[in-house]
Amino acid sequence: MATRRTDAAALVSAFLSGRNERTIRAYRQDLEGFRSFVGSGTLDDAARLLLSRGNGEANGLALAYKSDLIQKGLQATTINRRLAALRSLVKLASTLGIVQWRLEVENLKAEKYRDTRGPGREGVRSLLLKLENRNDRKGIRDRAILRLLHGLGLRRGEIVSLDVDDVDTNAGTIAVLGKGQTQKLNLTLPDKTKLAVQAWLDVRGPEPGALFTNLIHGGTGKGNRITGTGLYLVIRELGDKAGVRVRPHGVRHEAITTALDLTNGNVRAVQRFSRHKDVRTLYAYDDNRTDLAGDVASLVAASV
Numbered sequence: 582m583a584t585r586r587t588d589a590a591a592l593v594s595a596f597l598s599g600r601n602e603r604t605i606r607a608y609r610q611d612l613e614g615f616r617s618f619v620g621s622g623t624l625d626d627a628a629r630l631l632l633s634r635g636n637g638e639a640n641g642l643a644l645a646y647k648s649d650l651i652q653k654g655l656q657a658t659t660i661n662r663r664l665a666a667l668r669s670l671v672k673l674a675s676t677l678g679i680v681q682w683r684l685e686v687e688n689l690k691a692e693k694y695r696d697t698r699g700p701g702r703e704g705v706r707s708l709l710l711k712l713e714n715r716n717d718r719k720g721i722r723d724r725a726i727l728r729l730l731h732g733l734g735l736r737r738g739e740i741v742s743l744d745v746d747d748v749d750t751n752a753g754t755i756a757v758l759g760k761g762q763t764q765k766l767n768l769t770l771p772d773k774t775k776l777a778v779q780a781w782l783d784v785r786g787p788e789p790g791a792l793f794t795n796l797i798h799g800g801t802g803k804g805n806r807i808t809g810t811g812l813y814l815v816i817r818e819l820g821d822k823a824g825v826r827v828r829p830h831g832v833r834h835e836a837i838t839t840a841l842d843l844t845n846g847n848v849r850a851v852q853r854f855s856r857h858k859d860v861r862t863l864y865a866y867d868d869n870r871t872d873l874a875g876d877v878a879s880l881v882a883a884s885v
Contacts, residue, residue: 588629588632588679589625589626589628589629589632590625592628592632592670592673592674592677592679593612593624593625593628593670595673595677596608596669596670596673597609599763600763601758601761601762601763602742603738603742603760604761608666609624611662611663611665611666612624612627612628612666612667612670614650614663615627615631615646615663615666615667618646618649619631619642619646628670628674631643631667631670631671632671632674632679632680635682636680636681636682639671639682639684640684640685640686643664643667643684643686644686646663646664646667647660647664647686647689650663651689657688657689657690660688660689661688661689664684664686664688665688667684667686668683668684668686671683671684672684698831698834698869699827699831699832699833699834699835699836699838700820700825700826700827700831700832700835701835702835702839704823704825704827704835705727705731705832705835707823707824707825708727708816708819708820708823708825708827708832709724709727710823711819711822711823712724712727712819718784718796719796721777721780721781721784722781722784722785722793722796723815723819724777724780724781725774725777725778725780725781725793726740726793726812726815726816727777727816727819727832728773728774728777728778729755729774729777729778730816730829730832730833730836731832731833731835731836732770732771732773732774732836733755733757733768733770733771733774733836734833734836734837734840734854734855734856735757735833736760736829736830736833737809737812737813737829737830738760738809739757739758739759739760740793740812740829741791741793741806741807741808741809741811741812742758743755743757743791743792743793744789744790744791744792745782745785745787745788745789745790745791745792746789747765747792748778748782748792749767750775750778750779750782752767753769753770753775754767754768754769754770755767755768755770755778756768759856760856761858766856781793790806791805791806791807793806793807793812794806794807795807795808795811812829813828813829816828816829816832834866836854837851837854837855837863837866838866838869838870840854840855841863841866841867841870842870846867846870848860848863848864848867851863851866
């Protein structure tokens with residue numbers, strides 16, 4: 582039975598509702614890949630096309646989409662994420678009674694590897710030194726951003742979504758919307774991070790809105806909310822000046838690695854700091870930090 586346009590539109594709307602802005606953006610991007618593949622004008626039309634095919638044809642279409650993604654040379658993680666978005670959409674359609682089947686197309690098998698390298702503790706110190714004596718608006722802003730990246734291990738997306746109202750300097754906390762979360766979590770600001778954020782608020786002003794903004798008019802004016810790309814460029818530019826190859830997530834990686842060092846590898850404690858849902862993620866950091874494989878390899882090589 583053909584799926585009505587209104588059913589498809591309601592499905593897509595329900596699929597995206599109740600999620601935070603970053604998650605919605607990610608799901609839209611993943612579904613856009615399928616829309617482009619089938620040549621539909623909108624996501625609603627693409628969903629209607631998929632659901633109207635029926636079980637066998639829809640799974641065949643999803644399999645063809647998977648093959649197309651493979652031929653384009655996309656990474657397995659990207660392909661699997663896009664397939665997961667399609668499966669989730671059809672699963673919701675089944676739950677709502679729009680269809681009586683689900684997509685069965687499986688993910689690609691992918692070797693899990695997590696690059697947890699950061700700029701190193703000395704690298705972070707070099708970045709901070711470049712900002713230490715900066716009293717201009719940009720320098721003060723960038724120092725606060727760097728302190729949040731390292732002192733709290735915040736993600737780039739978490740920082741750009743911060744508002745002035747999220748900061749409570751009296752309580753010494755900041756409310757952060759974590760990855761994949763719909764409610765903000767109050768995190769305690771370390772002293773140095775609190776001072777850096779307060780210094781930025783002093784020059785930014787108390788007006789409500791984005792905590793971090795672009796700077797215009799030679800750095801003296803206030804622009805719009807800083808974007809993820811803008812924050813990335815801030816850190817890369819700072820790294821170039823300090824002679825350190827770095828990206829925002831690398832600073833977070835270094836913060837987590839440092840936390841493991843200072844807690845003697847207490848992954849449960851560091852999980853509270855990093856806010857990873859799965860503690861197994863931290864074992865990758867710990868393995869890379871200690872390089873046990875390298876130690877064993879050295880022992881084996883020295884044995885003959």
